[in-house]
Amino acid sequence: MPALLAEDLLNEMIPPLKGTDSAGKAARWLDEFHVAQLPVLDNRKYRGLVTEADLADFDDPETPLSELPLGYAEAYVRPDQHFYRVMELAIENKIQLVPVVDERHEYAGVVTIADALAAFGQQPAGGQGGIIVLTMEERDYSLTQISRYVEENNAKIISAHVAQDEVDPRRIRLTIKLNTENLARITATLERFGYVVTAQFSGTAVVNEDEQERYDALLRYLSV
Template sequence: MLSMTAEDLLNQMIPPLKVSDTAGKAAKWLEEFHVSQLPVLDGRHYIGLVTDSDVTNYEHPAHQLAVLPLGYATAYVQRHQHFYNIMEAAVQHKIQLVPVLNDQREYLGVVTISDVLAAFGQSLDVAGRGGILVLSMNERDYSLSQISRYVEENNAKILSAHVAQDEEDSYKIRLTLKLNTPQIQRIVATLERFGFVITAQFSGAEDTVPEDQERYDALLKYLSL
């Protein structure tokens, strides 16, 4: 697990755009796939990300993306890089997804922040003294007071919570909880018993190294926790 690379986490459900595609098509795809950025290719080569702000209320929807001043040309990782590098790129550039390229700068796919969360959650090197749970649920099922009650029944408390759209399913939300304890196994079992789906879990360790602590802190900052 600790050797998992960007190539292992590719999410092929999110398609790239071409420079010959129009700004109108980009706006439609951003809405359809529920993302804030999409990669743009010139042939097989990655040239940047088109964002919501690039195309929202753009006066010329028929213009090709080739004429737009795209950013994030350096916001990518190479296929052999560790998933820590993906997380760091997402945090540094404040993006939802990170393009993955081969050694010839040819596009292979993207990794979303949810993909990174899942990988990070399975890592044995998670830092910190508390725990983190990431839950996916229908918006109508969201009740922080109810979830807090289940957590507190296991002698723990929610220190902070962050709700975001689930990138994988537009009808669901992603709830990220920071807990005051690294002992989360019983909490997970309780939540799952009541039908909650845990998509990632991080159990902090006391004996952390500085590099892991920095990654942990960056992840919390990214999630606004």
């Protein structure tokens, strides 16, 4: 199966808002499309996401969105980025949809978490499984060694994706999909050997409050 890129998963049903649109219109669209965020554009340039919390601070429904201090201005992916990165960004920011922006910073569309999860479920060697995102120095990367630690906990890596860490160019980010949803012992083993676990997602085995928050953020779209 070819790699799924963000541009392959664009959701045509969720429209962007403009800075000239009103807070009232944004509130109606959030309700109509059953999402907690929507992208806001300025002449096709991506400005950020408007959220329900943003709108709660404005009593006048005619307030234009250009007057709101929007967040998530840096929460976007490029069209040619792998859908693993879409899921990572959603987990990191606890958002339901991820804007796709080209090199001119022009808006191309959004990928919803539902679409990303559906794409993930279509990958080979089925099963929901679990996802772990690791960061490490590039010189410390060895998929063979990481696989050994995973297999010591009676699990296997189904697929893996490596990307440059966008904060520190000397580090890499490794996203692995496992054939198990029980991640606690695996993450503990990886951390014991010096790997930094930056995010994890499992369909059923929520092991702590942080993972519960990530899990809730990912599945909120599906539960409306």
